[in-house]
Amino acid sequence: MIGSLRGKIILKKPDSVIIEVNGVGYQVNVPFSILSNLPEEGKEVFLYVYTHIREDVLQLYGFTTEDEKKVFLTLLGITGIGPKMALNILSGISHNDLLHAIEEEDLAMLCRIPGLGKKTAHRLILELREKLPARIMKDRVFEDALSALINLGYKKSIAQESLEKAYRNLEAGGHNDIEKLLKESLKYLTIDQD
Numbered sequence: 063m064i065g066s067l068r069g070k071i072i073l074k075k076p077d078s079v080i081i082e083v084n085g086v087g088y089q090v091n092v093p094f095s096i097l098s099n100l101p102e103e104g105k106e107v108f109l110y111v112y113t114h115i116r117e118d119v120l121q122l123y124g125f126t127t128e129d130e131k132k133v134f135l136t137l138l139g140i141t142g143i144g145p146k147m148a149l150n151i152l153s154g155i156s157h158n159d160l161l162h163a164i165e166e167e168d169l170a171m172l173c174r175i176p177g178l179g180k181k182t183a184h185r186l187i188l189e190l191r192e193k194l195p196a197r198i199m200k201d202r203v204f205e206d207a208l209s210a211l212i213n214l215g216y217k218k219s220i221a222q223e224s225l226e227k228a229y230r231n232l233e234a235g236g237h238n239d240i241e242k243l244l245k246e247s248l249k250y251l252t253i254d255q256d
Contacts, residue, residue: 067083067124068108073103079124091121110125112124147178
């Protein structure tokens, strides 16, 4: 089973890349949403990989982060969703937006994904709310808060440090609320700058 690949991108296609590792070219299917973030042809890349094996096919699916791969694997656990549909979902929406749509039960946003009907979108919300690890949801709130602080003009390292302090302080509750997390971290930023 192939779990990851590090090699040179030989060819980029709309739905896949060919990565050369020690003289062997691996065709890896990737979500369209991450294709533009991959390096140019001839450059090195690292991808987390899911190996899908059927009796007549061996296919590789690649992701830039472990969380993207976890979301993909979670999608595979839903009735009626195979690797192609899971890849289509992640191609039509970033994994952060997908998590947000599920968290907010935003059926309209999910139905905008080509090939995803209302019935499947509803099933997706029901089944994913329980299956997605809480850590992924927390990470998204943390990353959104970090981005907000950087946009306010704070250095990334300082913003991250204050967010970590705030996150630990709010561990008992409220750490999934971006507003509370930002307010708490701003207290540390104010103190640190005096």
